[in-house]
Amino acid sequence: MTTPSHPPEPEPDQKPSEAAPDPLALVRSRGYLFLLLVAAVIGVPISAVAFGFLALVNTLQSLTYKDLPRALGFHGTPNWWPIPLLVVAALLVGPIIRYLPGHGGHEPARGFVASGPTPAANLPGVALAAVVSLALGAVIGPEAPLIALGSGLAVAMLRLTRKTIPKQANAVVGASGSFAAISTLLGSPLLGAFLLMEMSGLGGSMLGVVLVPGLLASGIGALIFTGLGSWTGLGTYSLTLPDVPHAATPDAAGFGWAVLIGVAAALTGVGIRWLALRLLSLVQPRRLTATLVAGAVVGVIALLYAEWTGHPASGVLYSGQSALGPLLTTSAQYSAGALVTLVVCKALAYSVSMAAFRGGPVFPAMFVGAAGGIALSHLPGLGVTAGLAMGVGATSAAMLKLPMTSLLLATLLLGSQGLTVMPLVIVAVVCSYVLTLRLTPKPAAAPAPEQDPAGSPSG
Missing domain, CATH: 1.10.3080.10 (Clc chloride channel)
Incomplete structure (x- = not known):
């Protein structure tokens, strides 16, 4: 990744004026x-x-x-x-x-x-x-x-x-x-x-x-x-959601759902990352053949989803950025079972893709969380908008480990309705973030760079 790290710590023998710039x-x-x-x-x-x-x-x-x-x-x-x-x-x-x-x-x-x-x-x-x-x-x-x-x-x-x-x-x-x-x-x-x-x-x-x-x-x-x-005439490709349903004022049931969604998102995120890292350890030593297998596996997952649910295979493919709006507006056309199947298939394809392809982790995490939150809204005490917002925030926090960014992703996405559900999203994000840190093992040492056939690093 490519952003600057914070300035280096001064050496013990440095003077304060030499330690860091003013x-x-x-x-x-x-x-x-x-x-x-x-x-x-x-x-x-x-x-x-x-x-x-x-x-x-x-x-x-x-x-x-x-x-x-x-x-x-x-x-x-x-x-x-x-x-x-x-x-x-x-x-x-x-x-x-x-x-x-x-x-x-x-x-x-x-x-x-x-x-x-x-x-x-x-x-x-x-x-x-x-x-x-x-x-x-x-x-x-x-x-x-x-x-x-x-x-x-x-x-x-x-x-x-x-x-x-x-x-x-x-x-x-x-x-x-x-x-x-x-x-x-x-x-x-x-x-x-x-x-x-x-x-x-x-x-x-x-x-x-x-x-x-x-x-x-x-x-x-x-x-x-x-x-x-x-x-x-192509649009701006910005992350937006049109026609967000009205969100009810948070109540005790909503905060209970916030805790449950936070825990579920943490478990889901940790599982996705664990599988992706395990698959990555298999892909790296045999990059060409393993990437080929990974591509076919993602395609098969999308095929199975389409055959089982009757919904387009594209729901499992791609980042999910442009699919968030249609998922919300057509959520009534999805049964709870179809949404759960979508979450499982998207999460599996997400893990495999992270191990073999190149891109970022943000938007698929948001889509998995959104689909999960909408699926849970079929149960009593949880509205569609609140479920989507908490799912997006909590799953993003689990995958990114960036709590403030995850909170803003979920609330700004919903416009004015995001302000209404923000207290619920905060609880869900905090629960997900803390539990994710507790469940995540200490990082292992980074592997050696991949070698080209002549034995020198390829990068």
Whole structure:
């Protein structure tokens, strides 16, 4: 992952003046004004690149899943269609991860990891692996590749103006690029800011130093996203939910449901991550063949879901970002059994995809939580809107381990109704987050990089 980590701790023998830079002095310096100018400028091209990335993925999804089978003479998309689609994805993604620098980006099964701006040499592999994975049906999100691409492109553009760049300026500009790339996708620059702050551990006196350029870049980016969406007629690809049902005022039953959903989400999230990491340990030593098997498995899961429930296989595929709205508006067409089947199939495909493909963990987690919350709303004492909000927040907290971001994801998604259910979401997120930390074992040492046939690292 590609956001700056917080400044290093001073050595014991350092003087206070040498230990860490003075944030106030940094903000007053001419160099910081230059960074603000850079952040404003890079927000334009990076937001345009992010918009193009999302537009390309959306177009390829429609072409490969809907248009191609009809062009081949099928009436609609056959339930088995995801199997060859994902096999093709695996045939492309496996070599990209194996042979291109950077291994196609960070392993999504390991969650978000702050590791600084993406090296320029790694950007093609990150972009290619993500586009193929997202476009051809892997259950993975676009946010992690966008963060990686935004940081790498920002630093690369800065290097065009200066040969030597201070490490701190490099980190600030990289973070600004990530802000610009991700903020509008999540529906709010503030939500993007919370995501990047929590995942990178930024805090204290240096928070504002990094945050202000990032917010400036994301604000410029929001304007570019909106303008391009209007000019092209393609929309902005932001995370939104139309026609959210009215939410009742929280009561005692609602808080009871919040605790139960928090516990269930933690158990689900821990199980998804455990399976993804176990599968990852099997995929890494045999990347090409294992990725091929993983693609076929995800396709079979989607086929079984479609055959069992009568709903389209696409419900199991993809990130779930664009499917959240239709799931909510058509929830009455799903029985409780169909929703439970959707949760199970999506969670399994999510685990397999994180082990073999490239992308981010946010949107599939939100979709799993949303489907689970809507399924539970068939029981007494829980409304659809409250169930969806608590499911989204609690499952996101379990998968991301970012409680504030998870709370905002669930509440801002629902607009004005999010304020009504916020107390319930807070309880669900806290229960899920605490239980997830209790259930998660200490991380093991990271494995050695994958080797190419000549024996040298492929990245």
